[in-house]
Amino acid sequence: MLGVWLEEPGGPWTLREVADRKVLPGGVLVDVLAVRVPSYTRDVLTGELGYDLPTPLVPGPTCIGRVRDVADDVFGVAVGEVVLCNSLYSSGEVLGSPDEILIGWTGTGSDRSARMQQRWRHGSFAERACYPAACVTPLPGAEEWARPELLPFLASLAIADGGLRRGGLRGGQCVVVNGATGNLGGAGVLAALARGAARVVATGRRQEALAALRQLDPRVRVVPLSGDRLLDRDAIHAETDAGADLVLDVIAHTPTTDPTLACIDALRLRGTAVLVGGVRHEIALPYQRIQRQQLTITGSFMFDSTTALQVWQLVRAGALDLSPVRAHTFGLDEFDAAMDAAASLSGLDYAVLLPRP
Numbered sequence: 001m002l003g004v005w006l007e008e009p010g011g012p013w014t015l016r017e018v019a020d021r022k023v024l025p026g027g028v029l030v031d032v033l034a035v036r037v038p039s040y041t042r043d044v045l046t047g048e049l050g051y052d053l054p055t056p057l058v059p060g061p062t063c064i065g066r067v068r069d070v071a072d073d074v075f076g077v078a079v080g081e082v083v084l085c086n087s088l089y090s091s092g093e094v095l096g097s098p099d100e101i102l103i104g105w106t107g108t109g110s111d112r113s114a115r116m117q118q119r120w121r122h123g124s125f126a127e128r129a130c131y132p133a134a135c136v137t138p139l140p141g142a143e144e145w146a147r148p149e150l151l152p153f154l155a156s157l158a159i160a161d162g163g164l165r166r167g168g169l170r171g172g173q174c175v176v177v178n179g180a181t182g183n184l185g186g187a188g189v190l191a192a193l194a195r196g197a198a199r200v201v202a203t204g205r206r207q208e209a210l211a212a213l214r215q216l217d218p219r220v221r222v223v224p225l226s227g228d229r230l231l232d233r234d235a236i237h238a239e240t241d242a243g244a245d246l247v248l249d250v251i252a253h254t255p256t257t258d259p260t261l262a263c264i265d266a267l268r269l270r271g272t273a274v275l276v277g278g279v280r281h282e283i284a285l286p287y288q289r290i291q292r293q294q295l296t297i298t299g300s301f302m303f304d305s306t307t308a309l310q311v312w313q314l315v316r317a318g319a320l321d322l323s324p325v326r327a328h329t330f331g332l333d334e335f336d337a338a339m340d341a342a343a344s345l346s347g348l349d350y351a352v353l354l355p356r357p
């Protein structure tokens, strides 16, 4: 089968014939139908982001697949079903701290993580992939879905929606989505609207992407980020109704933590900030304000099957409208072009690899 092959972090990567995948015990083999190419994919492969890639490997994150084979000890998935294959794989300990790897993407650096990566090494930038059954969520009715190239957006929706759920979003609340002009951010805005937010304040730098978000719904207000904490705090606060109930922070790595802190500054009494983005700095939290205003600062990472299924059900029922999402599609032989496009696209425009012609 054809796949992208990365010999070592930093590259080079090539499209070539790679050993065909076979179903592993406890696993599900899929024909890869569509994979979102994240904006920072080139930086992952070049080693710029320091991801723990178990080279040599076929890289690639969460994907949509059609089940081709199922191990004889797997009972919840059937051949022919369209499924979401979550790259998040956990060692699943009840006690202690589990290791969580992203199959085909990164690990934690521990010995156990390395053993998990050894077993479940390869990702989705190929014609076929094999995932542990625990990572696979069937999407009922997706076989007849008219636009399969939109299905990988479910992963972004599930990550964003998992963050909103972690923050306890209730209908009628005011949500700030920080980094709304990015892929997770666009998904966060759509998910918050679908979950009944009374107001969604979308922040970002790209004016065009902000304008597109404003067109989505009268409940969406936009704030261009200046990078100045106080200015941004005031601008965000002015678009809320006396402060935000919930901040969903999905911003990429930024030179300072000021955009995130500006959003935390705009929380109201007992508000919650959920950190989901790619910021790698330490963050200096306002101790007194968190104490007096009884704020909650928490994190959210990836998503579980329940969340994936819930967002699919919202989409399928028409409660979450995917029509504003634009998929820019590429074949495996256009992998480099897909990475370039991914780096320049924003918000509800995203790059999708369709490995099978």
Ligand SMILES: NC(=O)c1ccc[n+]([C@@H]2O[C@H](COP(=O)([O-])OP(=O)(O)OC[C@H]3O[C@@H](n4cnc5c(N)ncnc54)[C@H](OP(=O)(O)O)[C@@H]3O)[C@@H](O)[C@H]2O)c1
Pocket: 038, 039, 040, 159, 178, 179, 180, 181, 182, 183, 184, 185, 204, 205, 206, 209, 225, 250, 251, 252, 253, 254, 255, 259, 275, 276, 277, 278, 279, 300, 301, 302, 303, 346, 347
């Ligand atoms: N927690 C999780 O489970 C999880 C899962 C996947 C990804 N992530 C992380 O989430 C982050 C976002 O992912 P994505 O796919 O949405 O990326 P993306 O599409 O590239 O979006 C990045 C966002 O960050 C903003 N941004 C970038 N540099 C900035 C700067 N210097 N100042 C202010 N804003 C800046 C962008 O604003 P403009 O476009 O307007 O410039 C955009 O809104 C990534 O860094 C990734 O590591 C987390």
